Amino acid sequence: MKIKEAASRLNTTPRTIRFYEEKGLIQPEKGENDYRYYNEADLWKLQTILALREVGMSTSKIKTTLQDENEVRKYLNMQRSALYEEWLEIKDMISTLDQMLEQPSFSQKDIFTLSNHLKDVKQKRKSWEDQWNFDSQAKDYDKSLKRSGFRFNVHEFYEEALGSAVGFVKPVEGETGLDIGIGTGNLAEKCFESGASMIGVDQSEEMLKVCGEKHPTIDTRHGHFLALPLMDKQVDFIVSSYALHHLTDEEKLLALQEMDRVLNDNGRIAIADLMFEDEEQKEAVMDQFEEEGNTEAIFAIRDEYYGLRSQLSGWFEQHGYRVEVKRLSDILHVVYAVKV
Ligand SMILES: C[S@@+](CC[C@H](N)C(=O)[O-])C[C@H]1O[C@@H](n2cnc3c(N)ncnc32)[C@H](O)[C@@H]1O
Known part of the structure; x- marks a missing residue:
């Protein structure tokens, strides 16, 4: 078909189509008198170009992007x-x-x-910035879970933490769950084994890529704790493991507000994370590490933002949730909250 017909099929102008041709984004066949002829494949490509422009992609970026789905x-x-x-x-x-x-x-x-x-x-x-470069950790993340630190192993009770989060939430078939900071998808996997559909949010493209390859049925979404890419009340339950402690205490509260926004009425939240019980216990644990000269532990804890279980529970209680907690070690806890 000629340019006029192609333009009217795509609800655009011949001028726009010519522009994309000049930029080298499409190469229609040329016939007699230099007329351009557009086949179905050209139309499909043009439609994609128009859609990507609509969502803000530059023409130069479209050119490179179109080569790879x-x-x-x-x-x-x-x-x-x-x-x-x-x-x-x-x-x-x-x-x-x-x-x-x-x-x-x-x-x-x-x-x-x-x-x-x-x-x-x-x-x-x-x-909020990724100070830990999770993209670079993605490929070997699962292997690294098995390696233990010399004197400080945060993953010592990893399986127990994930199992405990799922045990609290008890996902059922037909429900939609959300895993925030999904990483390579180990916790979400345990949830969809129970028949729930899972959405996974992570700020790291590479983590999402690994997760998508391992679990193609999980709906992986780029996004972060502070602006979840979901509509209000879209999910029945939320889980998160080893992720929230990458946010400062103030940011954590904003993250809880975001969870509350996307969670359905009567929804459940289970957070398995590195945290202390409260200020007093934090001080006692840190003093103990100091006394033992465990610089590995002190450095690791100071490099992140281990929160306080009491702060999370307090927020949930103030916002009408019923709360249960489980301690897995001095620094690892699960907070479970039900919206009542
Ligand atoms: C230590 S990994 C844990 C992954 C997985 N949940 C697990 O238990 O194995 C932390 C993950 O949280 C993600 N993350 C950290 N801060 C985040 C934020 N503010 N928003 C979204 N994802 C975040 C990281 O990109 C990373 O994939």
Whole structure:
């Protein structure tokens, strides 16, 4: 078909199609009088180009991306995550405006407090960074679980922690679950063995790639704890293992708020993670490591953000959850919360 017909089929203009041809993105066959002829494959390619432009990809990026279907998928996944983040920002802005307007009268101070809160949340979402380079750990992650540290092995009770999280949540067939910081998918695997469909969120593309190869049925999504790429009340349960301690204590609370947003009524959450019971126990454990001269443990703990179990439980209780906890070691606990 000629350019005019192709343009009308794709709801675009001949000028746009010519532009993509000039950029070398499509090469239609040339017939008599230099007329271009577009076949079904050209149309399909053009449709993909238009869709990728629509979601913000540059033409030069489209050119390289189109050579590899996996690259297109990866890009779309990243783009979805960015759009969810923007959507959450807009949602927060609307709710702040609602709060302002609900007040019969307000002072400049009230407005300042609300807008500052908004700015703060936005900044926290944007400022989280992967200081540990999880992309570089992805390929060997599963093997590394079997290697123990010299004097400090955080994975000593790994299987017990994952088993305990699943034991609390008890996924059932037909449910949809979410694993945040899914890594290579070891915890999600245990959940879908019970018949639940699983969505896995991770900020590391490489972890998601390994997870997708091991478990093609898991819906792997690029995203992070502070802006989950999911709609409100989309999942029946949430699990997370060895991931939350990569967030500061303040960020952890924002992450719990995000979990609460995407969790259905009566939903369950199980967090198996490196954490202390409370400030007092943290101090005692750290003193003990100091006394033993266990610098390996001290360094490892200070390199991350081990939280406090009491802080997580407290947040859940304040937000109407029923909470149970399980201690697996001095530094490993499971917090289970049911939205009631
Ligand atoms: C130590 S691995 C744990 C993986 C898996 N949950 C397990 O138990 O084997 C931590 C994972 O959490 C992910 N992660 C850390 N911080 C994150 C964040 N803020 N948002 C999303 N994923 C995060 C990392 O990319 C990594 O895949």
